[in-house]
Amino acid sequence: MAESNIVNDCRLPSELNSFVGRRHEVADVKRLLSESRLVTLVGVGGVGKSRLALRVALDVRRAFPDGVWLVELAALEDPELLVQTVSEALGIQDRSVRSPIDVLTSRLRDEHLLVVLDNCEHLLDDCAVLAATLIRAVPRLSILATSRQALGVTGELTMPVPPLVIPGLDSECPSIASLRQSDAVRLFVDRAHAVLPGFELTKDNGESVARICRRLDGIPLAIELAAVSLRAISVDQLLARLDDRFRLLTKGARTAMPRQRTLRALIDWSYGLCTEQEQLLWARLSVFSGGVDLEAAEQVCSGDGIEPDEMLDLVSGLVGKSVLAREEHGTSVRYRLLETIRQYGRDRLRESGGEHEMRTRHRDWCRDLVDHAQRAWYGPEQLAWFARLRAEHDNIRAALDFCLTTPGEGEPGLDIATALRFYWIASGSFREGRSWLDRLLAEDREPSAARARALVVDARLAVLQSDFTVAAAMLDECHALVERLGEESILARSAYVVGFSALLQRDLDGALSRLGEAVERSRDEDDQTGVVNALIYLATAYSLLGHAEQAVTHFKECMEMCEAREEHWFRSYTLWVYGVEKWRQGDTAEAVEMERLAIRLKQPFDDRLGIALCIEALAWMAAGDEPERAAVLLGAARENWRSFGGPLFGNLSDYHDACEASTRERLGGRRFESAFRKGTELGSAAAVAYAMGEDPSPCKQATEPSPLTRREAQIARLVAEGMSNKAIAASLVIAQRTAEGHVEHILNKLGFTSRAQIAAWVGEQDHRNSGSSS
Structure with a gap:
């Protein structure tokens, strides 16, 4: 090898504190460096791009003889x-009249080295030109x-x-073992221990601690700044003050760049990199919570400086600048502002005086959405x-x-909630x-049809x-x-509720009367x-009274109506009670098939109440020939049912x-209690599999089997x-379209609609596995 023209060295700063997590990301960056000579880590400010790049550079330094x-x-x-x-960073000095780029390329031409260009965003075009020039001129750079x-x-x-x-996000009281699997929690604990040596x-x-990490979106800089606050306040006080996070998180390291010493300054830096239109859209998008699609952004955020046909380019610009995160939901794409970025945008919107107008437009969009639904x-x-x-649940809440x-918005709120x-x-x-209806009704007591409908x-x-x-x-x-307003169309719905209430309270004659009234008024x-809603429980009342002929007539009408409309939810409840009637008539085999079909229809809704009712019915049907199976199903149903707290119908x-x-x-x-306990220990998916007859021996295991194949589990x-999807494809050396297909299958199998739900599910599986092995 020719003698080096630069100092053979590793000019990287020493790590002043521990590097937490990022094991998979480190491996991915190394793999990308083996595939391309130019790799760019992109992400929102404070997410840890620089720290990740430095860790990778340290790990691969032996692969670059010239440093x-x-x-x-x-x-x-x-x-x-x-x-x-x-x-200067590479130690190259030259006093000739040659251009600096010629000097740099000529000095590096024979070198085998890695250069980390950190924080390029504010010099993007110039960094792009420089990188392209160096890659062409220096073959081993x-x-x-x-x-x-x-x-x-x-x-x-x-x-x-x-x-x-x-x-x-699924667990209300996560175990310490599961929390320690979170990189965000581990970082918080590590940095908290640095300022409070006794912190555990x-x-x-x-x-x-978990809630703090969630509120801060897992952004490393925000977590580190938050941990420093423990010098003065407790964990619970820190959590309570995070609504004003930009004022709270202001104590960064004195040696850091000024924009990295406070969360506000860091995001100010990102904001300054955006065009005026992008800044305007950023602020307007802050009225959305939990994500937004392109059509909603066009409907709510266009006008007064942003034309609808400009929205795609502006959204793409914000995605490119790592302000918006792009997320695939089945066959559609949504965009999300991290909560910290969203709060910053909301502050900007409020400062501009446009907050009320944009929230009103967002409210109108939500009302239109739920009305269509x-x-x-x-x-x-x-x-x-x-x-x-x-997908829009968080937006509805907002x-x-x-x-x-x-003030004055109570009636629109009642319309949405109703x-x-x-x-x-x-x-x-x-x-x-x-909760929403109670508070809205208490806030707006004006007599109106909207109030009457909300009360029902x-x-x-x-x-x-x-x-x-x-x-x-x-x-x-x-x-x-x-009676006061003359809105008699509401009486059909109220008659249904009265009749349904009577059914639950065993007043079968009252149920027949009021549910029959609901059917006729609805017709x-x-x-x-x-x-169809009232017919289901009118038929149920007839069934419970032993009037099988009338019950079957109404059940069949329900089924025909639902099948004609390709409807699922009402049909699943019809199958549940119709199956019970079939069982009462002695046709257990058909009854079991009805209950299992009902479960299949309920699964896409994750209708745990309805599924518990079907599992309960399957227990009754198994009691005659398979008492142990019946006991397991009773336990599984009880575990699913208890969160709702109501009685059986x-x-x-x-x-x-x-x-x-x-x-x-x-x-x-003893055998009954053992079988029943095994049912209570089944996870929801395992309970369903057992009820569906798909797993012949679930009572031998307390852990929940994964519904995914090995490859799907890897991709999940x-x-x-x-x-x-692109990164997954590159990691597994498969086509991006193949990766997309796997993700779509995972969403369908788990009954999910977002990648965030997959992430939560994986965390739950890890927690269960760690618990079962400890």
Whole structure:
């Protein structure tokens, strides 16, 4: 090898504190460096691009005989000095009259080295030209760049750097072992220990630490700044003050760049890199919560400086600058502002005086969305609308909060919460739906049709939670309003709730009367949704009274109506109670098939209440020939049912009591308790698999089998690590289209609509596995 023209060295700063996590990201960057000589790490400010690049550079330094070199560009403002800055960082000096770029390329031409160009975003075009020139002129030079957006050079490979993995969102009380698997939590604990040597993660502070990491989006800089605050305040005080995070998180290291000493200054830097239109869109998009698609952005954010046909380019610009995160949801794409970035944008929107107008437009968009969903619920697009509402749940909450906290917005809020009447139930959000309706009704007491309709929905949710007295009072007020306002179309819905309440309370004659009234009033109003909904439980009342002929007639009508409309949700509940009637008539085999079909229809909704009811019915049907199976199913149903807290429907609880008594008698107390306990230990997916007859021996295992293939499980884990489909494809050496297909299959198998849900599911599986092995 020719004698080096530069000092053979590793000019990288020493790590002043421990490097936490990022094991997969480090491996991915190394692999990319083996495939391309120009790799750019892109991501939002504070996400840890520089630290990741330095860690990789240290790890690969032996592969570059002439050294690895860091060129820090954050403080450089004059692009004319870029080449000179790189030369100085590499120890190259020249007093000739040649141009600086000629000197640099000639000195490096025979070198085998890695150059880390750190913080290129504010000199993007100049860095792109320099990188392209060096790559062409120096055959054994590799460049690892960090930037808010890609350089855009031919042959460049980019890797988005995601936030650190945060604790799973599904668990209310995560274990200490599961929290320690989160890189974000580990970083917080490590940095907290540095300022408070006695700090440890405990059961007392674990949930608060997890919530802090979630609120800070797993952004390393934000977490480190937060941990420093523990010098003065407790973990719980820190969590309580995070709403004002830009004022709180101001104590960075004195040796850091000024923009890295406070969270606000860091995001100011990103904001300054955007065009005026991009800044305007950033601020306007802050009214969305949990994500937004392109059509919603066009509808809410265009106008007054942004034309609808400019939206795609502006969104692409914000994605390119790592302000917006691009997320694939099935076949569609959504965009998300990290909460910290969103809060910054909201501050800018508020400062401009445009917050109220944009939140009003967002409210109108949400009201239009839920109105369309309500009208399409009973039909072939039901599942698509349910998935859409699930995806927009956070936006709906934001709109309802605006209505609740803004004078004069009560009635629009009631309209939104009422239009979600079936969604609240199908998603298992009884408590949340009641909470919004209770508060909105208390805030806006004006007598109106909107109030009457809201009272009916609130009463319906109350009945589902066995809060019958409160429901009756709401219905009394509703009827008074109807009489006063003449809004008789509301009476069909109120008759349904009264009849349904009677059914739950074993007043079968009252149920027949009021549910029959609901059916007839709904027919008069040509409300097919109301007809089929009331018919299900009118048929159930006939069945419980032993009037099999009338019950079957109504069940069949329900099935025909649902099948004609390609409807799923009402059909699944019809199959549940129709199956019980078939079993009562002695046709157990057909009854079992009905219950299993009902479960299949319920799975895309993740309808845990409905699935628990079907598993319960399957236990009754197994009691005669398979008492041990019946006991396991009773345990599984109890575990799924207990979170809802309501009783079984009317006299159906008698079947439960009879099933438990007979299986206990046949098995003996000890065998029954053992089988029942095994049912309670099954996870939800394992319980469903057992109920469906897909797993012949689940009682031998307490852990939940994965529904995914080995390859799908591998890809699910990469999704959980924040990798895009493109990055997954590169990592596994498969086509991007193949990766997309696998992700789509995973979403379908798990009944999910977003990559975030996959990540949460992976975290839950890890937690269960760690728990079962400890």
